[in-house]
Amino acid sequence: MKKTFKVSAIPDLPRVPGVYYYYDSSNNLLYIGKATSLKSRVSSYWQRPADNRIASMVTKIATIKIKVTDSALEALILEANEINRLQPPFNVRGKDSKTFAQIALTKEDFPRFIIVRPTQKTKFKIDRTFGPYVSAFAARRALKSLREIFKFNCRGKAGSGRSCLYRELGFCPGVCTGDITPSEYKKIINRVVQFLEGKKDRIIKTTKKLMTEAAKRKDYEKAAAYRDELFALTHIRDTAFMTDDATSLVESSLPARLEAYDISNLGNHAAVGSMIVLEHGRSNPAEYRMFKIRSVRKQNDIGMLREVLTRRLRHKEWPMPEFIFVDGGITQRQIAERVLKRFKLDIPVAGVSKGPKRKLAKIVASEKARKWLNDRRLTNQLMEPIARLARDEAHRFAINYHRKLRAQSIN
Numbered sequence: 001m002k003k004t005f006k007v008s009a010i011p012d013l014p015r016v017p018g019v020y021y022y023y024d025s026s027n028n029l030l031y032i033g034k035a036t037s038l039k040s041r042v043s044s045y046w047q048r049p050a051d052n053r054i055a056s057m058v059t060k061i062a063t064i065k066i067k068v069t070d071s072a073l074e075a076l077i078l079e080a081n082e083i084n085r086l087q088p089p090f091n092v093r094g095k096d097s098k099t100f101a102q103i104a105l106t107k108e109d110f111p112r113f114i115i116v117r118p119t120q121k122t123k124f125k126i127d128r129t130f131g132p133y134v135s136a137f138a139a140r141r142a143l144k145s146l147r148e149i150f151k152f153n154c155r156g157k158a159g160s161g162r163s164c165l166y167r168e169l170g171f172c173p174g175v176c177t178g179d180i181t182p183s184e185y186k187k188i189i190n191r192v193v194q195f196l197e198g199k200k201d202r203i204i205k206t207t208k209k210l211m212t213e214a215a216k217r218k219d220y221e222k223a224a225a226y227r228d229e230l231f232a233l234t235h236i237r238d239t240a241f242m243t244d245d246a247t248s249l250v251e252s253s254l255p256a257r258l259e260a261y262d263i264s265n266l267g268n269h270a271a272v273g274s275m276i277v278l279e280h281g282r283s284n285p286a287e288y289r290m291f292k293i294r295s296v297r298k299q300n301d302i303g304m305l306r307e308v309l310t311r312r313l314r315h316k317e318w319p320m321p322e323f324i325f326v327d328g329g330i331t332q333r334q335i336a337e338r339v340l341k342r343f344k345l346d347i348p349v350a351g352v353s354k355g356p357k358r359k360l361a362k363i364v365a366s367e368k369a370r371k372w373l374n375d376r377r378l379t380n381q382l383m384e385p386i387a388r389l390a391r392d393e394a395h396r397f398a399i400n401y402h403r404k405l406r407a408q409s410i411n
Contacts, residue, residue: 002065010046010064013039017075018068019082022090025062031090034079036072053376057090070200071236073145076138078198080131100256101139102131103196109182110158110175111189113146115139119319130196135279146195147171149232152188204233254281254378255322259312260352260390261336262327263293263304264398271296273308274398277321281386283393290401301328302335309339323372324349325390329364337366348372352391361388 002021005013015037022030035041045058069075083091104116107125115136116124133139147153151173153166158175166172173188174180194203211226258278265271277287291311296303305326312318324340324347326332333351340347351364361384365373373383 002067005064005066007046007061007064010039010043013042013064013066014068015039016068017070017072018066019075019078021065021067021082021088022057022061023063023065024060027063029086029088030057030060031088032079032082032086034072034075036075038066038068042066073142073236074198074200076133076142077130077196080133081198084132100132100134101136102129102133103139103143104129105189105193110185112153113143113192115143117319120317123317128193135282136284137279137282145236146192149229149236150188150192150195151229152185152192200233204230207233254278254376254386256280257319257321258323258325258386258390259321260325260327260394261305261308262391262394262398263301263308264395264401265293265299265301265304271299271304272398272401273304274394274401275308275312276390276394276397278386278390278393281389283389288397290397302331305332306335306339309336310342313339313343313345320345321347323347323369325352325387325394326350327352327391327394329353333364333366350387352387361391363387 017034017036018038019032019034020038020042021032024030033041042064045054045061067078069078100117102116102118104114104121104124105127106112106114107127111127114124116126116129117136121129131139133142143153147166148171151171153172153175158178160176161178162176164172164176167174167176173185175185191203191206194200207226207230211223211230214220214223214226256279260276260278262274263271264274271293273291273293275289275291277284279287289312291308293304293307295307305328324336326336326349329351333349336349340349348369349366350369353362353364363380363383373379
């Protein structure tokens with residue numbers, strides 16, 4: 001049940017987890033967010049400096065509604081479901097991005113929960129999806145918390161007879177070892193699905209009934225398992241997968257997927273190119289890729305950059321970026337733009353060169369790229385640290401791999 005507050009009543013908000021809804025004076029929904037502390041989170045919009053986009057939204061807020069949850073995990077899941085259902089205009093991360101994260105349930109004898117983006121759905125047989133979630137990181141943390149409650153998923157081959165890592169840790173019910181049938185496993189999955197739908201109370205009621213029935217037939221091992229699940233459901237351990245400050249809305253304006261490229265070489269030897277990925281301003285090392293230069297024999301950073309971008313863009317199964325940074329200035333940027341044009345892709349590109357000090361970054365953007373940033377109110381002040389992070393991370397990744405190749409050649 002939602003409770004309604006005027007802006008003047010923000011000090012009366014409770015310090016508990018939940019979801020908040022911002023409405024304008026005409027009762028139009030503007031934005032939905034989650035919080036570990038509703039009072040602290042909502043207050044931050046008025047107490048802390050904000051960019052133009054946040055400030056614009058805040059001036060429109062007339063009414064705040066809240067829905068209290070028992071845990072931050074449930075707030076995260078409720079937020080995803082509500083954004084999907086209501087499509088608030090300021091929730092651009094969930095509504096507009098083609099690369100937002102979803103939790104998907106696969107169609108298999110032993111179904112798995114995986115993290116996917118819309119562009120990746122065709123790679124899997126998917127039964128249904130949940131979300132959007134504000135980031136793949138948040139979705140992964142949600143699944144990790146749910147695995148501690150329901151003991152699902154398996155990293156091994158079904159019925160292989162060999163325990164997977166999750167089995168050893170107590171998170172797999174025995175899919176890999178053949179200790180559970182598909183029908184028994186799907187009962188567990190159904191409870192996870194209900195939780196992702198926000199039906200925890202129904203799960204608790206069912207689990208209590210199953211525990212009682214197991215005890216009556218003297219299946220004490222099964223009864224104890226249901227007891228442990230019941231305890232976990234009512235004592236959810238919240239982990240640090242939630243951001244409780246106004247910067248989360250700034251992050252939602254940042255590219256859902258930004259790729260940055262750097263070339264590293266020592267003369268004519270062991271030349272490599274790196275690709276790193278930032279999702280809403282946060283690095284995602286799982287998406288990093290390294291390219292050992294093949295076609296360019298002499299020291300030619302421009303030619304190497306052309307090769308790396310060409311090879312990357314041939315991977316149509318990889319999610320496409322919304323924005324690209326290349327290490328360098330106008331020349332490097334123009335090379336990237338030509339490669340993109342050859343692939344008939346309209347992705348804004350900017351070079352990142354050294355500022356007055358190495359610790360600073362100068363963004364060398366074309367008019368198109370600058371317009372893309374301006375349309376999202378991403379000022380130089382906001383983008384400079386992102387550009388610096390992207391440049392330094394790509395350089396670090398390339399250097400590390402470059403050193404590894406050199407060490408192998410010596411040995």
